[in-house]
Amino acid sequence: MVALLGLGTEQLTVSSSSVGLASIPNAARKAMIRVRTAQVYQENDGTAAATNAGMAINSGSFIDLTDGLYNLSQFRWIRGGSVDATLDINYFR
Numbered sequence: 001m002v003a004l005l006g007l008g009t010e011q012l013t014v015s016s017s018s019v020g021l022a023s024i025p026n027a028a029r030k031a032m033i034r035v036r037t038a039q040v041y042q043e044n045d046g047t048a049a050a051t052n053a054g055m056a057i058n059s060g061s062f063i064d065l066t067d068g069l070y071n072l073s074q075f076r077w078i079r080g081g082s083v084d085a086t087l088d089i090n091y092f093r
Contacts (some may be wrong), residue, residue, distance in 0.1 A: 004030065004066060004092040014040050014077045014085040018048035021089065024072050028091040033063040035087060039080030044070070049078040057079060058076055066092060 007025040021031070037047075039058050043049045057063065065072065079085050 005056040007091040007093055009091070010087075010089040012077075012087040012089060014038075014079050014087060016051075016079060018043075018050070018076045020074075021072055021078050026071060027093045029068045030070075030092040031063075031065040032065045032090045032092070033065065033087050035059055035061045035085060036062065036084040038085040040077045040085045040087070041080055043076045044074055046074040047076065051078055051080060051093050059085065 007028050008023070010021065010023045012019060012022060035057050037059055039056060041049050041051060041054045041056055042063070043054045077085075077087065
């Protein structure tokens with residue numbers, strides 16, 4: 001079991017340009033993200049996400065970044081089709 005201390009939330013629109021997490025709290029080292037509305041493509045090395053490249057993540061999926069091994073500022077997303085996606089993000093320490 002992982003102990004999580006909540007630090008805040010963010011809702012991010014993912015459109016046709018690559019975007020990263022916009023409001024990471026200073027102490028945040030972990031995040032849980034729900035993908036809504038549409039598929040997204042993800043990169044985790046700081047490079048811009050591109051449609052049909054990287055990891056495809058479908059609407060309704062969760063992205064679990066709660067083991068503390070990730071640099072949250074390195075993640076980028078872009079929508080997979082013509083419809084914008086929404087990411088619901090919970091930050092933790």
